[in-house]
Amino acid sequence: MKPIVSCRGITKVFGKGELAVHALRGIDLDIMEGDFATLAGPSGSGKTTLLNMVGALDHPTAGEVAIDGQPLSGMSKSALSDLRLNKIGFIFQAYNLVPVLSARENVEFVLRLLRVEPAERRRRADEALAEVGLQGMEGRRPSALSGGQQQRVAIARALVARPRIVLADEPTANLDSTTTKELVDLMYRLNQESGITFLIGTHDPRVMEHSKRHIEMNDGQIESDTRG
Amino acid sequence: MLVSLAWRNIWRQPVRSVLSLIGLAFSSLLLVFMLSFQFGVYDTIKIGALGLFDGFGQFQPEGYDDDPDISKQLPGSQALLAADQIKGVSATAPRASSFAILANGDTSFGAAVIGVDPAREPAVSTLYSTISEGRYLEPEDSAAIVMGAGLVRNLGLALGDNVTMLGTGNDGAVAADVLELVGIFSTGVNAVDRQITQMPLARFQETYNMGENVNVIALRGPDFNGVIRAAPDLQGLAEAEGAVYLRWDDLQPEVRQMITLDLSTAMLMYGIMIVVVVFILLNTLYMSVLERTREFGGLMAIGMRPAQIGAMVWLELVFLSLLGAGIGIALGAGITIWVENVGISFPGMEDVLGQWGISGRVYPDLSFFSASIGPGIIVGSIIILGLIPYRRILGLEPVSAMGAA
Structure with a gap:
């Protein structure tokens, strides 16, 4: 298997001088195709910062991140946007849905950016929503959906463009235990059935239970990286 | 996509948008009516002053x-x-x-x-x-x-x-x-x-x-x-x-001077009004952009380019200003047409007006120019100054934007 994400010597320092905070200290990490990996660690350990680097949302102070063999350094903002659009799906703790769009339109939004034809766009969006169990709720706006339903829409949006990897940052933090279990089962099933690669930053033991690979971080470094 | 999103975004905060529209529409209405009225008075003065004796033009040696x-x-x-x-x-x-x-x-x-x-x-x-x-x-x-x-x-x-x-x-x-x-x-x-x-x-x-x-x-x-x-x-x-041909302003240069002076003063007032209206509106709209910084970060994360987000926000400004100005022009034109039919009298000023050949009532003169120039400047200013939030969005980084309050 080849790595989808390759991090070499990733360092991230916020601030300067005495106020400098070393969020990441020389991380080396490969995320392989088909991984269902969890990234855990105490608050401030660098999980979110690492996810931001892997997701091409932030630039490392030193080191190199490559997605699908393509180094991110030197890429323009627009090129990074295109890379995220084509290769990465995001699931956020706060869902980050567009409030003025319906569930279907939120999912279709990514396909619109990819200039997919309207009929194909609608078919794929409805399929993705059905896959996450939201059939019949396509026309509802986020405000008319529960937190769990909104997170399902966010998962459908992350998956609809068939990305190379889905990055999830605390996706279950705002959800109750039943909804959390349903969503974790869903992501795991998608990984198992479709082979979609997941990297999930989480504190939640219910998420970690399903993980095939567990990465533990502390103080900006990888403390352990175990498969099981 | 951007057009539809921009239009829907306008109505996310309906009270704010309606208040902005009212402000825009009212200022546009005022400009349409005032300019039409002013041009109507000028025409009345010109026609009154020249029509009485000089004629609208003359051939002279x-x-x-x-x-x-x-x-x-x-x-x-x-x-x-x-x-x-x-x-x-x-x-x-x-x-x-x-x-x-x-x-x-x-x-x-x-x-x-x-x-x-x-x-x-x-x-x-x-x-x-x-x-x-x-x-x-x-x-x-x-x-x-x-x-x-x-x-x-x-x-x-x-x-x-x-x-x-x-x-x-x-x-x-x-x-x-x-x-x-x-x-x-x-x-x-x-x-x-x-x-x-x-x-x-x-x-x-x-x-x-x-x-x-x-x-x-x-x-x-x-x-x-x-x-x-x-x-x-x-x-x-x-x-x-x-021979030579003398236009109206050659025949009555004092009328032209009076109109020029009056128009200059009025333009200064209109200019101040436009500046105040434009900046109040831009401030309101800019605030709404700042409030949505986190959302913009989310959109960037899922692959929307900063320029696309900037264009969406800019379109929101364009739609809002065009809609407000459109309503203002329609209402202003309606009121002006009504006043064109009934006129406005100035009791007690007959002697003063009479010196300029104006008798009784004054009528506004609605024209494409008077209906469009004031609202056009407001819309144009907002469209151009709308590039400020556009440029701000171009400078956003996804992570810092998502971390915005």
């Missing part, structure tokens, strides 16, 4: 305007009289004029004596309509004169009295005549009522020994602006006949 000497006469007057065939011009009237001493017994006053063609003159000037006693000149009149009420009062004349006229003829000889006062006009313009008299052109030409020559040909059209548009043709005709 070279140098006559600066030194109106009777010996400066129009060559080719027949060809110039045919200017009423030019599009925008409906009538022409020949005139000859001189200054003379008018006397009644021991009382005498200097005045302008103007020979007019009684058949043609009423189609060019409205002086005939201000006759308050007696009648205006008629084609069969010969030794007749009409005079302003002020001059009649100064000379102690009454209708039917004879007045002695003493002037200098075309050849330098004495030009004298005795004329019967057949009409008294009261224009409300003191300078005209005290200094102007009219007599039949044929009698004037005979008395002043100027053959069939004239000094001036005045003209008028059904529409003031139509005569302005015809100016190039009229200038061409004047040049061909060895």
Whole structure:
């Protein structure tokens, strides 16, 4: 298997001088195709910062991140946007849905950016929503959906463009235990059935239970990286 | 996609958007009405001041305007009289004029004596309509004169009295005549009522020994602006006949100066109003952009380019400003059209307005220009200044944007 994400010597320092905070200290990490990996660690350990680097949302102070063999350094903002659009799906703790769009339109939004034809766009969006169990709720706006339903829409949006990897940052933090279990089962099933690669930053033991690979971080470094 | 998103985003905060629209619409309405009203007043002043006597334009001999000497006469007057065939011009009237001493017994006053063609003159000037006693000149009149009420009062004349006229003829000889006062006009313009008299052109030409020559040909059209548009043709005709053509602002430069001064002051006020409105609106809209920084970060994360987000926000500004200005123009035009029909009166200001040839009511004049220039500047300013939030969005980084409060 080849790595989808390759991090070499990733360092991230916020601030300067005495106020400098070393969020990441020389991380080396490969995320392989088909991984269902969890990234855990105490608050401030660098999980979110690492996810931001892997997701091409932030630039490392030193080191190199490559997605699908393509180094991110030197890429323009627009090129990074295109890379995220084509290769990465995001699931956020706060869902980050567009409030003025319906569930279907939120999912279709990514396909619109990819200039997919309207009929194909609608078919794929409805399929993705059905896959996450939201059939019949396509026309509802986020405000008319529960937190769990909104997170399902966010998962459908992350998956609809068939990305190379889905990055999830605390996706279950705002959800109750039943909804959390349903969503974790869903992501795991998608990984198992479709082979979609997941990297999930989480504190939640219910998420970690399903993980095939567990990465533990502390103080900006990888403390352990175990498969099981 | 961006268009639809931008439109929906406007209505996320309906109260804020409606308040912004009301602000935009009201300022646009005000600008449409005020500018139309102002231009309407200017047109009324121009038509009143020029229509009373001068006409909307005149053919004159070279140098006559600066030194109106009777010996400066129009060559080719027949060809110039045919200017009423030019599009925008409906009538022409020949005139000859001189200054003379008018006397009644021991009382005498200097005045302008103007020979007019009684058949043609009423189609060019409205002086005939201000006759308050007696009648205006008629084609069969010969030794007749009409005079302003002020001059009649100064000379102690009454209708039917004879007045002695003493002037200098075309050849330098004495030009004298005795004329019967057949009409008294009261224009409300003191300078005209005290200094102007009219007599039949044929009698004037005979008395002043100027053959069939004239000094001036005045003209008028059904529409003031139509005569302005015809100016190039009229200038061409004047040049061909060895004359000059004087536009309205050559004839009444003080009217032009008054309008320019008034317009400059008004533009300053409108400019201040536009600046205040634009910046209040931009502030409101910019706040809404700042509030959505986190959302923009999310959109960037899922692959939307910063330029696309910036364009979406810019479109929101464009839609809002166009909608507000559109509503304002529609309402402003509606109110202006209504006032165009009923007019506005200024009780107690009749004397002041009368000096500018305005009687009674004032009517606005709605035009494409008056309806579009004010709102257009507001929309244009917002569209251009809307590039400020656009540029801010271009500078956003996804992570810092998502971390915004």
